[in-house]
Amino acid sequence: RADLPLTRRMVHINDFPDEILAAILSFFTDKFTNVVLLRFVCRRWRDVLRTHLLRIDFSEDSVRSRVTDAIFLHFSAIPSLKEVNLASCSRLTDKSMLKLVECCPELAVVNVDTCKFTAESLGPLIRSSGAFLLELNLAFYGGSDLPGLLELLGQHCPNLRALHLDYAPRLPARALWPVLAGCPALERLSLQGIKFPAAVFQALARPGSCGRQLRSINLACSTLAVDTLPDLIGGCPCLEVLDLHRLQAADGDSLPRLGSLITAPCLETLRSIDLSGCEIPVGFMRALTTRGSRLQALALRRSMFTEGTEECFVNAAFRKTITSLQLCSTLVNTRMLQILTGRVIPGTAHPGDGYPGLTYLVLQWANEPAETIEFLPRGPMRL
Numbered sequence: 597r598a599d600l601p602l603t604r605r606m607v608h609i610n611d612f613p614d615e616i617l618a619a620i621l622s623f624f625t626d627k628f629t630n631v632v633l634l635r636f637v638c639r640r641w642r643d644v645l646r647t648h649l650l651r652i653d654f655s656e657d658s659v660r661s662r663v664t665d666a667i668f669l670h671f672s673a674i675p676s677l678k679e680v681n682l683a684s685c686s687r688l689t690d691k692s693m694l695k696l697v698e699c700c701p702e703l704a705v706v707n708v709d710t711c712k713f714t715a716e717s718l719g720p721l722i723r724s725s726g727a728f729l730l731e732l733n734l735a736f737y738g739g740s741d742l743p744g745l746l747e748l749l750g751q752h753c754p755n756l757r758a759l760h761l762d763y764a765p766r767l768p769a770r771a772l773w774p775v776l777a778g779c780p781a782l783e784r785l786s787l788q789g790i791k792f793p794a795a796v797f798q799a800l801a802r803p804g805s806c807g808r809q810l811r812s813i814n815l816a817c818s819t820l821a822v823d824t825l826p827d828l829i830g831g832c833p834c835l836e837v838l839d840l841h842r843l844q845a846a847d848g849d850s851l852p853r854l855g856s857l858i859t860a861p862c863l864e865t866l867r868s869i870d871l872s873g874c875e876i877p878v879g880f881m882r883a884l885t886t887r888g889s890r891l892q893a894l895a896l897r898r899s900m901f902t903e904g905t906e907e908c909f910v911n912a913a914f915r916k917t918i919t920s921l922q923l924c925s926t927l928v929n930t931r932m933l934q935i936l937t938g939r940v941i942p943g944t945a946h947p948g949d950g951y952p953g954l955t956y957l958v959l960q961w962a963n964e965p966a967e968t969i970e971f972l973p974r975g976p977m978r979l
Contacts, residue, residue: 618648750778
């Protein structure tokens, strides 16, 4: 403005009101060590962090093994906290969690991966946060009372969007039913390394369940009963991310009835799928590349195929959308390289169709000669 003087006093960061100062400091509070340093800058910053801090992360390698109840109680008395990451903080006890629940009644994201908390403190956490809780990570939870905690989630957390139960003990047949039926907003479900009975996912097909809202399911390294996978995938028509890496069947097969998913509605909505370590029928691969018009990432590391599978990758719609591709040695041959590059490889007669959007490519255990691999284009693609 022309009416303002040419010289003015420089604006100091402490001239901002508390809300703006807190917003600025939030860019540096992603790590616990930063929070500690910022608290010692001045008294005002300490007070602002005490009243406006939204998230705190104790999972740093240099911090998590040193955090005790005494240290945590000093930082947990912040009523504004919404996100707390306590992954691998093995020295914390239920006393710390109960204090956190008392001081922070509106927690939205809680990560207690590999912690030693029990239902005595996690139960009050679920009841207190209730409708505010959006994401909960209970990976490696070893308590026998896990079904009771899942029942509480279904009763008190209707807005839960993400649940992680990786490598939890074997769940009873209906342990997940309260969550699948009582959390209709659930979008991400991670169940790595779990052995499931046959009836665990039947609740997805029931009216009012979270099946139509689920966008991501991770079943890597899990064991499923023979008829479980069709019930799971069939009950999630809008699925976008599916991880079946090293999925095992209860009877010892590599993957339970993958061919039965050829007609699954989610094949048209998938954006990322990991089938590494699985035996994949040609029919399923053909259906995936034909109907997967939105698929962007496909991982096939250590997978097993039958002859002619590479011809499934010629589909035009599939080639236009795919940006990330991970292949095992059984698919890395001259014809496959033609399809990927769309160019004539020396010593061959016909070019492939090309993948114009491919930016990330993994050729695991490639048996092709070095001069053939070198023929792949560089540019934006990461090989």
